[in-house]
Amino acid sequence: MKLSYLAFKNMVSKPLNLALSLMLLWLSISLVTFVFQLSEQLSGQLDKNIAPFDMVVGAKGSPLQLVLSSVLHIDVPTGNIPLSEAKKLQKHPFVKIAIPVSYGDNHKGFRILGTELGYLEQYNAELASGTLFQKSFEVVVGSSVAERLGMKLGDTFVGAHGLAEAGGELHEDRPYTVTGILQPTGTVIDQLLISNLESVWEAHEHGEEGTNDDAQKNSEHEHDDQGDHDHDDHDHDDESHEGHQHEETEHDHDAHDEEHDHNEDKEITSLLVKFKSPLGMVQLPRFINENTEMQAALPGYEVQRLTKLLGSGVQTINGIAFAILLVSALSIFISLLKTIRERRQELALLRTYGLSTRQLLGLALREGLFLALIGFVLGWILGRLGVLGVSQYLKKVYGYGLELRGPDIFEFYLLGLTLILTFIAALLASSSIFKLNVAKTLSDA
Amino acid sequence: MVKTKNLAFAYEGGQKLFFPDLELPAGEHLLIIGPSGVGKTTLLHLLSGLLPPSQGAIHVGETALTALTRKELDMFRGAHMGIVFQQYHFIKSLTVSENMKLRQSYPQNADDKQRRNLLSERLGLADCSSKKVTELSQGQKQRLSIALGLIHKPQIVFADEPTSNLDDENCDRVVQLLKDEAEICKSSLVIITHDQRVKSHFQNQVVL
Known part of the structure; x- marks a missing residue:
């Protein structure tokens, strides 16, 4: 024994x-x-999720919130920024890549993100089946979303206003069509429904007026104050834009023609930036924070702060x-x-x-x-x-x-x-x- | 088999006990008899090497116990001696047959199932071999105690008061069992007792 x-x-x-x-x-x-x-x-x-980007530019507010919402997609956004301002940044010599993102809708709790194809490239996302989105209301689906909701190519769905699953108003007249499903990346992309920027804008061109969703309250709705007198002025050229309007673009509104109006008035939630050189990291955030109505946050720094707290x-x-x-x-x-x-x-x-x-x-x-x-x-x-x-x-x-x-x-x-x-x-x-x-x-x- | 000379032992602060010289030829049995308190158990502990003597020499077979180190003594005792204790000592977390198996395992690392079964059969323990030792009756405990003294076929078996709690009939049976098993194993049997009833079974007797 x-x-x-x-x-x-x-x-x-x-x-x-x-x-x-x-x-x-x-x-x-x-x-x-x-x-x-x-x-x-x-x-x-x-770390994996913030890796592709050095800086996030969004509306003023908490920098941590900006990073959480725009990069990690677990918080509500700080607000919107004008696309025109973002466009200027894209041309800055220190900037290597700048990808605009815009969101505000969900499908069964999963965020619908309007962005450019470059976003997918940054996360090395590859298609498991189908094709990438080519025009508005075509959407590629993250692997977890596809799995959880059982989505297939060709499926259609309508976005619900807001970022939370319950209670958002449906954009019934603007259904999305699934054209592609992504392979798992182990990043935030798996949890997203990704379409182009125009889809998100167009989805909101209808039925915006009544929906003061929590997620957007803190940002876009200066229009509560100004909406009444504005209405009469530009009902005729573009009745849809009140929801996204910003004070700066307000002044010369009447002078612009419709096409210009599109570029100037468009808003995005934030701009995700990768620098060409480390110099950008030193100079650009301070420049943006001091000289514009926008806020620049560094995901690396914010996440470091967060993990220190944890x-x-x-x-x-x-x-x-x-x-x-x-x-x-x-x-x-x-x-x-x-x-x-x-x-x-x-x-x-x-x-x-x-x-x-x-x-x-x-x-x-x-x-x-x-x-x-x-x-x-x-x-x-x-x-x-x-x-x-x-x-x-x-x-x-x-x-x-x-x-x-x-x-x-x-x-x-x-x-x-x-x-x-x-x-x-x-x-x-x-x-x-x-x-x-x-x-x-x-x-x- | 056993030979002692000028053996004496003193407990700390106690009186020195002197023991008569013993000489037991191989294969023969010995009864050591005496009243309580004369150091019978002490003698058994000396003979089995559990206590070192204060003076004198002990030989078991060809081996001088006093010349062995503690570890050698442990090994020697485990291999060549069997002890049937006055109080029953078992490993309580093991079953009857596991207790027997454990005794076989040290120090030779043997595992003889046939021998276990045979011994259980002869000692009437076959039915309770998978019982916990705590569930045994007094009689079964007595017999298991004998089994554990003999299972590994020792050269010499020491039994300390094996009959003290038994009636006449059982007394005879237990002594006979011990003798029979010792014969089968070709072991020498040394019984230490105050029980006069055992006297008639043995030719070699020493009175303390």
């Missing part, structure tokens, strides 16, 4: 002791691995989890100490069977290490179940999911730490084995 078998039998013969030690270990390991996975994946996701939370939880880990080592120590005392006679008996002191020590250590291993594996599994649960939730609310990953190198270190702690606890608890008086122990019943 192997010592390990005996150690295992001894361990399970005290189910209450076992349960207590296991649960403590379980709790701490699941907490540490869960939080670790969460923060790792979160920052991984963020990081202190993560550290607190890790601190608590490590404290529990210490308590669980203490509990293993106490329970081993107790069982070794209770089993003194059995240990003495084993000595008469010919087992050496070292083998008895090995028996006690094995019992402790088994416990540590089982506790760790259970904790690890619980941690992953936690990740799975949170992933489901995040997918529902934000459209971002987490992956179930195999063991990380950090988790191996954690296992090592757990085993070392248990080893020390078991060794301390077994010191009485060295002092075991076999003859006396066996004759005291």
Whole structure:
């Protein structure tokens, strides 16, 4: 019979002791691995999504909100900016790529993004089937969206106003047609329905007046103040544009002809910029923030700020989890100490069977290490179940999911730490084995 | 098989106990009899190497116990001696047959299932071989204790008061069992007891 078998039998013969030690270990390991996975994946996701762009230009407001909404698509936008202003930036010598994005509608909770084909290129998105959008109201669908909504090529749908699933007014008269479905990219693109800018503009040329959706309230609706007197003026040339109008373009409105009007009055939500040289990073954001009505935000900086904030939370939880880990080592120590005392006679008996002191020590250590291993594996599994649960939730609310990953190198270190702690606890608890008086122990019943 | 000379032992702060010289030829049995408190169990512990003597020499077979290191002594005892304790000592987390298997495993690492079954059969333990030792009756515990003293075919078996809690009929049965099993294993049997009923079973007797 192997010592390990005996150690295992001894361990399970005290189910209450076992349960207590296991649960403590379980709790701490699941907490540490869960939080670790969460923060790792979160920052991984963020980095991957912001990677293509160095700067976002949008309406004034919170820079973090601008990044969250325009790059990560998990917040409402800060407002709109005039396309003309954005166009000027596109020609700036420091700018390598500048892609306008415009949004404000959703389909069953997934955002409909109006942009240019360059946007797809930046994320290296490739078609799984169909073709890219070529004209208005043609749309390519992100892989997660297609999967979740069961969309096929040729499907049509109408956008609902606003960014949240419920309650938005439907743009019934402007249905979108699915022309392409994208391969999974592991980025925000998977969660989007992507069309051209014109589609988003045209969708809003009808039925805009009544819909003061939350998402757009903070931005576009200066028209509440000015709408009344404006109406009469330009009903005749373009009745649709009140919704998107901006004060600057207001003044010379009457003087422009219709075509010009289109270019000048068009608005986008933001402009995503990649610089040609690092100089752009230094000069352009400050220039924009100081000299225009727009705001420039640096995704890298904002995300760093965000993860720093999250990081202190993560550290607190890790601190608590490590404290529990210490308590669980203490509990293993106490329970081993107790069982070794209770089993003194059995240990003495084993000595008469010919087992050496070292083998008895090995028996006690094995019992402790088994416990540590089982506790760790259970904790690890619980941690992953936690990740799975949170992933489901995040997918529902934000459209971002987490992956179930195999063991990380950090988790191996954690296992090592757990085993070392248990080893020390078991060794301390077994010191009485060295002092075991076999003859006396066996004759005291 | 067993030979002692000038054997004496003193517990810390206690009186020194002197023991008569013993000499037991291989394959023969010995009864050591004496009233309570004269150091019978102490003698058994000395003979089995669980206690080092204060003076004197002990030979078991050709081996001088006093010359062995602690580890060598553990190995020697495990391989060549069987002990039937006055109080029953088992591993409580294991079943009856697992306890027997464990005894076989050290130190020779043997696993003789046939021998286990045979011994269980002869000692009437076959029906309870998968029971936990805590579920056994007193009689079954007694017999398991004998089984554990003999399962590994030791050269010498020490039995400490094996009959003290038994009625006359069972006393005879247990002594007979011990003798029979010792014969089968070709082991020497050393019984230490205050029980006068055992006397008639043994030719070699030493009175303490």
